[in-house]
Amino acid sequence: MALTSEQRAExxxxxxxxxxTSRPTVAAMENLLFTPFExxxxxxxxxxxxxxxxGAVVQAARVSYGRGTKKVSxxxxxxxxxxxxxxxxxxxxxxxxxxxKLPVFVARQWIRHRMASVNEYSARYSILDREFYLPALDQVAAQSSSNRQGRSEALDPETAHQVLEILRRDASQCYDDYESLLNPEGTGLARELARMNLTLNTYTQWYWKIDLHNLMHFLALRADPHAQYEIRVYAEKMIEILKAWxxxxxxxxxxYRLGAFTLSAGMLKVVRRRLAGETVTQENSGLTKREWSEMTAVLDGAS
Structure with missing residues (x-):
């Protein structure tokens, strides 16, 4: 993990x-405050x-002045x-x-969650570090045939090594050119223009502030097994922090969110028909094939 010496000192x-402080604090959070997790x-x-x-959630719901007026249960x-x-x-x-600290392509997924305050490292003002994300061998996977935005099984080791070498070579070459463009003894190109040459696996950093409700919305989507691995690992670490906080x-x-599944009105009708002893198929359910597949995967454990 690459923390700068200035960041470590900070x-x-x-x-x-x-x-x-007189404000409420959480001992577990005080223990992990400022600590970087890889x-x-x-x-x-x-x-x-x-x-x-x-307690702040409960206090707001009751609009009360005091704390600890009710049992923990x-x-x-x-x-x-x-x-x-x-x-x-x-x-x-x-x-x-x-x-x-995250790869640029992960940041572009992340920023779609708009209910947060964000301040990102400025590549117009500062020079980005020579750091690129290269996936682990088991994460170098083929395109999914059933999901246009997902991956399927890992490539064979030989092919995966070839892919990693291409990613490493391209990122290194682009960064070499980035440095060359910035060189005042060469072109002396402005930083805001030179950054265009960097690959999307280059690392960036930001401060990201969000309220608890919108954080849980983010986690419900990004910790889902169908989310891209590279953003999911951040969400999974945030869930650990959520449990401490x-x-x-x-x-x-x-x-009620992570381990739950919401039934549509149509799905609920199907469940009631099945409970009444009726044989229900996708054809007579009124559901689309995708809706039927999603429902049965949850109710019957079907793949």
Whole structure:
């Protein structure tokens, strides 16, 4: 993991100078605050700041002044109710800020989640590092025949090595040209123009601040098994952090979002017909083939 010496010094300074505060804190979060967690080959994820906890969600839902006025079990029950019925605003009372290092092509997927505040490393102002994402051998996979935006089985090792060599060669050549273009003794090209030559597996960094409700929406999509691996590993690490930050909310989130499946009105009718003993097929269900496949995969464990 490539943290600069300045970043390491900043982290050490932050961790060695705890701040006194009257606001609610979470011991588990205080322990991991500023700590970078490795993701992919050169990426990382770390919590820079956070606001609120499970109690803040409960307090907002009850619009109360005090804390600890109810039993922990009652608070957890309320959080589960809020999650189950998608009452989202109490979760918006909590916020978290991450420092993330990630490949550019992952960042372009990530930025589509617009309900966040983002400040990215400026390649107009600074020079990007010579760091590129190269997937592990088992992640070099062929195009899926059933999913236009996904991958299928891993390529054979010999072919995968060839692919990795092409990716490594192209990224290195483009970065060499990037440095050459920037060289004041050569072309002296402006940084904002020279960056065009870099490959999409070049690493960038940003600060990303989001409220708890929208964070869970992000995680529900990006931690899904169908999400691209390279963004999913960041989401999976964020779920670990979520469990440390708001454990009751994280439990409800896993129960009602990550581990759940939403039935459409048509799917619900099919389930009721099946419970009544009726034989229902895709042809007489009123569902499309894709809807039928998605439903049966959940209800029957079909592939």
């Amino acid at each position: 982290i050490e300074a932050q961790r060695s100078e705890p701040q006194l 993701v992919l080959d050169h990426g990382f994820l770390r919590v820079v700041d956070y606001m609120g906890d499970d 009652e608070d957890a029950g309320l959080i589960r109710y809020l999650m189950r019925h998608r009452h989202s605003t109490p979760f918006e009372m909590c916020e978290i800020k991450f420092h993330v 708001v454990p009751a909310t994280a439990t409800a989130f896993e129960e």
